[in-house]
Amino acid sequence: MTAKRFWPVAGVLLLIGIEALLFGYSYPFFSLALESKGIATWLIGLNASLAGAGILIFGPFLPALIDRLGLKFLVAAQFALSFLSFAAILAFDHLAVWFVARFVMGTCFSALWTTTEIWLNGVVDDRNRGRIVGASGTLYAACQFVGPLMLSATGSTGSLPLIAAMAPLAVGVAVALSIRSAVGETDEEETGSAATLRTALGLAGALIAAAFLTGVGETAMQSLLPLYGLAHGLSEAAASRLVAVFSLGEAILVAVLGWMADRYGRRLTLIGCAALAVVSTLALPFVMGRGLILEPVLFIAGGTVSGLYTLGIVLIGQDFRGQRLAVVSTGFAMAYSAGSVVGATPIGYLIDLFGVEALPLTVALGFLALMAFLVRPRRRIELAAED
Known part of the structure; x- marks a missing residue:
């Protein structure tokens, strides 16, 4: 540099x-x-x-x-x-x-x-x-x-x-x-008209969805993981530790995922990240009470859930310039914030109705839907072109 x-x-x-x-x-x-x-x-x-x-x-x-x-x-x-x-x-x-x-x-x-x-x-x-x-x-x-x-x-x-x-x-x-x-x-591209900006937002639909689902999943996991741990018989200290391990994954794995995006391709890394988010959250009911397995699974879940947001930012910077970059980035951040506001409330309600396993299941289903959307054939623009 x-x-x-x-x-x-x-x-x-x-x-x-x-x-x-x-x-x-x-x-x-x-x-x-x-x-x-x-x-x-x-x-x-x-x-x-x-x-x-x-x-x-x-x-x-x-x-x-x-x-x-x-x-x-x-x-x-x-x-x-x-x-x-x-x-x-x-x-x-x-x-x-x-x-x-x-x-x-x-x-x-x-x-x-x-x-x-x-x-x-x-x-x-x-x-x-x-x-x-x-x-x-x-x-x-x-x-x-x-x-x-x-x-x-x-x-x-x-x-x-x-x-x-x-x-x-x-x-x-x-x-x-x-x-x-x-x-x-x-400003390598013109700032463009309102119609152009609407097109930019439309082309980034998968990334906007990723931001919203990340906001929902991250907030729900951080807010409700302690209750999930208590329901599985953990002490308050051990239940709080679940959030700490999840957050540690958020802090560390995002840098690794960024490196992988540059090295192995950004679209492939995004899809792989979504897949790991699905698998790691679905695995939680099966690893609870198994400390040696539970903490690595939580670490991966935290890193991949947060990594979807980071990879979205990378792809937006790759594909948009000028006013389009500003509009799509703002929409991305607002979608994440909206997901954070929605976050724990509906998932908490589902827990009341169906039990605590609604937490990992709901978060995993959301990211599974996102992954299905991401693997569709790309049209008009490479949302995450291979390097």
């Missing part, structure tokens, strides 16, 4: 790390800080929900803002608004400010998740796309893990935790402004 291309890639990866750090930091910070003020638990939950709704509200406007402002200035503005949100809490310690600030920064963090993915796809070369995008997923997981550790050092009360959050956000503004805008690197 030339020096000219090194900083844009490294800089965007640094922005992704800062975003993940603050994401992991902000959720426990707000919960603990509001609890220390004696706020009702349902209000603390509402505060958290405000943060998660951002991309669903703001997402439809992202492509137009990217087109008008460019990624450099839009990403810098999102970091700046998050910085000002923490500053507002520091200056005006009022409950209404805590809620407005959480909504603003939650919206910014959700939008940053999408815009930095778009930016990274614009600055990487296609030969290394899978490796770098996969590595960014591992980087995100690692920095998100560091966030709560940082909070344990600062505490959740007083001005220190707010200042500690503002410092990396200020760095994010400076880094974003220092990177050459990706507009020139992603």
Whole structure:
């Protein structure tokens, strides 16, 4: 990689790390800080929900803002608004400010998740796309893990935790402004008309479905795995460990899958990833209580479920440029968020009706349907052309 291309890639990866750090930091910070003020638990939950709704509200406007402002200035503005949100809490310690600030920064963090993915796809070369995008997923997981550790050092009360959050956000503004805008690197195709953009979304239908199903499967597994473990006679500690192993797979295997996508072909890797997600989730009822087998199966399930999202990002960057890239990436992120919102609720209802085995069975059936769609003959565009 030339020096000219090194900083844009490294800089965007640094922005992704800062975003993940603050994401992991902000959720426990707000919960603990509001609890220390004696706020009702349902209000603390509402505060958290405000943060998660951002991309669903703001997402439809992202492509137009990217087109008008460019990624450099839009990403810098999102970091700046998050910085000002923490500053507002520091200056005006009022409950209404805590809620407005959480909504603003939650919206910014959700939008940053999408815009930095778009930016990274614009600055990487296609030969290394899978490796770098996969590595960014591992980087995100690692920095998100560091966030709560940082909070344990600062505490959740007083001005220190707010200042500690503002410092990396200020760095994010400076880094974003220092990177050459990706507009020139992603506009190999014309921005196109609304009809062209609708066509782009139609051509990415399989990837949008993958994003939605990943959101559903990942949220349901992380939320309901502890209950699944308890139903199989595990202790609370052992049931919680199921989620930890699942999350570890998410953090590590995405980088491996990215490398495999570049090495063995992206469509083949995506189909194989979906197949492994089906097999590993279906295997759960048969390996529960067998620790030496259970943990590798959960590890693979976590990595492949999360890997479907990462591979989708790789394929979008391969096949779309300019405004199409912005629109399809935004639709992809919104589909994932919608799946996360839907997530555990219907599967939890199915568990109430049919028992706990509805969890792995439902998730596996969803990915089986996706795999059947992916193996159909490709038409009009290679959603994931072989390298």
